Amino acid sequence: MEKVKVGIIICNRYHTCGGGKCFRALQNREGAFSIYKDIEVEIGAYTTCGGCPGGNIEYVPAEMKKNGVDVIHFATGMLVGYPPCQNIDYFKRFIEEKYGMKVVLGTHPIPQSYFITHTALGTWKSNHWQEKIAGVLCDEATRLAYN
């Protein structure tokens, strides 16, 4: 069986988060982790961006890489915060360019309460945002399970 080691970077606004939704989603291969259906996955690292404008993004991928992380996931909080992180595209391009590591947007499914509010606000109306949340949008039943 193929094996992958992932690192998770969360938005610092949620720095006290216990990570339960991310770890549950990984265990169940839900949300962005559904890409690992038949792949063994190990968590190699879990940290925050360091706070706006994301100073930890510059250095922490190096430490993750040294410890064998293959793929970095930006936690769903970066997509669903109020507002979502405005730096997310830059962060992804930077890590891929500087460290040659794959970056995946999202971890656990979007909780339904965030889905309702962002839909009302029109946050994700553009094709650009629809692409970004595609991996964690999921169906309503799944979103409700992550409320």
Ligand code: SF4
């Ligand atoms: S909004 Fe972006 S830069 Fe600011 S704390 Fe969250 S992830 Fe970091």
